Amino acid sequence: MRQAELTTRERLLSAAERLLLESGYERVSIRAVCAAAEANPAAVHYHFGSKEALVAALLQSRLGPLWESSMDSLEGRDATVAECVSAVIDPLATLAEDPIGRLHIRLLSRLVLGRHDIGWTARWFSLDPFVDLLRRQHPDMPDHEARGRWMLAFDLILGQFGAPLAGDHLLSPRAVTTLHAFVTAGLSAPVESR
Known part of the structure; x- marks a missing residue:
């Protein structure tokens, strides 16, 4: 064109x-x-x-369809926590195999880990649907606990896939499997009464 x-x-x-x-x-x-x-x-x-909003729009236009196809299949059913984690990690592992995909992951990591107030408009760029999915499996988990766990999970996931100092280093399949298990365990851990 x-x-x-x-x-x-x-x-x-x-x-x-x-x-x-x-x-x-x-x-x-x-x-x-x-x-x-x-x-x-x-x-x-x-x-x-702004430049950040331009980058956010770029990420939503390029990554949004990928996550929609992965995450939308979990909606309307009782997806396990492991399935939710796979729906987040698997597309990132696929993206990381391509230089443009790695760029997108690094940019997403920069915005998310930098705690920039972006005002995402795409559904799967908000924590809300992730919180809903987790609370379906753990209805006793307070909303703020589910939100906090997902924030930690995304910090870890994006830190591993999008570490700016990693350059073109790719996570090994074993590291991806370990990351998946670790994040799943953290999201599923019993809620501590305080």
Whole structure:
């Protein structure tokens, strides 16, 4: 598809993805994204508001469909905690095999682990559906406990898959299996009465 046929928003997303892959997050400026997309210098601010919001939109457009296909199959039934963890980890393991996928994981890790207030709009980028899935298996678990456990789980998962210092290091299949078991055990642990 020719550059002129793409919407400005999609041109910005594609340009940002290409530049981020080539140069990394720190070296890519909003101005460079606009220039690469052949867009008005204020286009990123108009369409997204900030560099972080642009990256969040990029991640939601690229990763959202992947997670939807994985997570939506768990909705409406009593999925086990292990199935929920697999639905999160397996797509990341697949993504990590590709340089663009690794870029997406590193960017997601940067935003999530940095506790940036993004205002995600895609369903599976919020903790709420994960909390609901966990509480279906553990109805005695308070909402705040389920939320806290998932936050720790995502910190661990994204720290393993998206560690910025890991470069192109891939988790071995054994490490992925261990991570899966560890996260499942943590989410499923009995609730301590305080």
